[in-house]
Amino acid sequence: MGAELSTAAVLALIAGMAVTNFALRAIPLTLLSRVDPPEIVRRWLSFVPISVMGALVASEVLFPGGATLPPLSNPGIPAAVVAALTFRLSRSFLGATMAGVITYVLLRALL
Amino acid sequence: MSSFPDALKERIPQQESGSPSPAGGFAAGLSAGLPVFLGYAPVGAAFGVLASRLGFSVWEAAACSATALAGAGQFIALSLLGGGATVPATLIATAVVNLRYVLFSATLAPHLKGVSRPARSWLAFTLTDETFAVNITGIRKGMATPASMAGVGFIAWCGWVLGTIAGASGAGLISDPRAWGVDFAMAAMFSALFVALAENRSHVVTGVAAGALVLALHWASSMGVRIEPSWFIVIAAISAATIATVASNGR
Numbered sequence: 207m208g209a210e211l212s213t214a215a216v217l218a219l220i221a222g223m224a225v226t227n228f229a230l231r232a233i234p235l236t237l238l239s240r241v242d243p244p245e246i247v248r249r250w251l252s253f254v255p256i257s258v259m260g261a262l263v264a265s266e267v268l269f270p271g272g273a274t275l276p277p278l279s280n281p282g283i284p285a286a287v288v289a290a291l292t293f294r295l296s297r298s299f300l301g302a303t304m305a306g307v308i309t310y311v312l313l314r315a316l317l
Numbered sequence: 318m319s320s321f322p323d324a325l326k327e328r329i330p331q332q333e334s335g336s337p338s339p340a341g342g343f344a345a346g347l348s349a350g351l352p353v354f355l356g357y358a359p360v361g362a363a364f365g366v367l368a369s370r371l372g373f374s375v376w377e378a379a380a381c382s383a384t385a386l387a388g389a390g391q392f393i394a395l396s397l398l399g400g401g402a403t404v405p406a407t408l409i410a411t412a413v414v415n416l417r418y419v420l421f422s423a424t425l426a427p428h429l430k431g432v433s434r435p436a437r438s439w440l441a442f443t444l445t446d447e448t449f450a451v452n453i454t455g456i457r458k459g460m461a462t463p464a465s466m467a468g469v470g471f472i473a474w475c476g477w478v479l480g481t482i483a484g485a486s487g488a489g490l491i492s493d494p495r496a497w498g499v500d501f502a503m504a505a506m507f508s509a510l511f512v513a514l515a516e517n518r519s520h521v522v523t524g525v526a527a528g529a530l531v532l533a534l535h536w537a538s539s540m541g542v543r544i545e546p547s548w549f550i551v552i553a554a555i556s557a558a559t560i561a562t563v564a565s566n567g568r
Contacts, residue, residue: 211372215404219394220377222408224384230418232441238426239437246562251424253523253558255453258417259511260524261553262446264531266504274535282501286508293509299352299451302512306505311498 281313339464346468349455353447353469354476356506360388361477363499365484367395375485382481386445386474388503390415393547413547417554421449428456432463443470450510457516519565527557 243251267282268274277283289306296302361382368378385391390411397407421444429437440463448469455461455469515521530553538544544552 211398213377215398216373216377218404219398219407220381220384222404223381223387223390223394223411226408226412227385227387227390227415227418228442230412230415231422231444232438234419234422235426235429235437235441235444238423239429239432243427246566248427249565250558250562251420251427253520253561254420254424254554255450255514256511256520256524257527257554257557257561258420258550259446259450259507259514260527260557261531261550262507263504263511263524264528264553265550266507268532269535270500270504274539282504285501286504289505289508290512293512299447299506299509299513300355302509303352303356303502303505306508307498307501310501310505314498 279317281310281317284313285310339462342462342464343468343471346465346470347472348468349451349465350448350469350472353451353473356447356502357388357473357476358480358483359497359499360502361480362484362487363495364391364395365481365486366488367392368481369485369488371395371399373485375482378485379478379482383474383478386443386477387411387415388445388477410547413545414550416551417446418444420551420554421446424453425449425456429463436463436467440466440470443467443474445473447506447510448473450513454513519561523557523561526560527553530556 263286267286268277268280270282275282285306288309289302292305293299293302364382365375365378368381369375373381381391393414394407394411397410398404402410422441425440425444429440432440448466451469452461452466455465511524515524531549534544534549534553535546538546
């Protein structure tokens with residue numbers, strides 16, 4: 207990590223992130239909760255959650271921190287499968303997250 | 318928080334099951350959101366450790382988590398700032414990474430008609446990958462109310478902020494949060510959320526296609542195609558959802 211940041215920079219970052227994140231979250235909710243979107247838009251929106259999650263899983267598991275790991279030495283791949291299967295069997299987010307993390311830590315020690 | 322019960326009296330219009338009082342709904346939301354709390358606390362602690370190493374005070378780190386509530390976006394902000402990026406450049410990059418909140422917000426909107434402005438603002442403020450997944454699952458089951466969704470958001474916010482405070486104030490004690498596998502907690506939670514959100518075969522295919530698109534974008538970028546990596550998630554998700562919509566047309 208580089209040099210420590212000035213207080214002014216930290217405060218500007220906090221304020222900027224607060225405003226941009228709230229705007230991103232609130233504006234569509236405000237605009238779209240008054241009108242009924244057409245059928246095709248509703249269908250498109252029904253595919254959005256799964257698409258974002260698929261993209262996030264691929265990104266987090268295959269490219270942790272933006273770096274590419276060779277698939278055979280990436281403990282995240284089997285650990286993600288364990289987390290997904292645990293959720294499918296138990297329907298517990300907590301259990302699935304812990305099973306994934308434990309698998310990851312164990313495999314990382316081995317690989 | 319005392320104004321919430323009043324603000325949350327309205328119910329989701331589509332909902333037909335007899336539901337508890339707003340206070341009961343809020344409590345049900347707290348319990349539905351507990352796994353999110355337990356998942357956020359350690360990741361928030363990791364953020365606190367990294368932020369304090371970069372020169373944030375405990376309260377600055379806590380304020381950042383409390384007002385932004387932007388998991389991955391906050392980590393990216395730290396790594397960009399630590400690498401010497403300016404504040405405006407950092408803000409633009411984190412906004413792009415968090416563009417998916419626009420998609421989540423648009424997806425929730427039709428379900429929140431008739432919900433009062435303060436309640437809607439709170440639900441927008443606490444909208445994250447995890448609260449969205451828990452709430453949209455609840456809505457699809459007909460079990461979510463504005464009060465329960467507010468409870469999910471509140472407990473998630475508590476986990477993130479309390480975790481940040483613990484991490485930032487104990488930063489000197491934890492030498493390496495990665496030793497505990499904290500760096501994989503988000504990925505594990507996303508994997509479980511993927512299963513939770515996959516309702517049918519076409520959902521699974523769409524989600525896998527979005528993942529494959531991320532892979533393709535990384536590959537294209539490594540071959541010299543100039544695409545900003547912070548756009549990858551949004552490009553892949555919008556493309557996959559659009560292809561799925563076109564492919565399912567007329568069925």
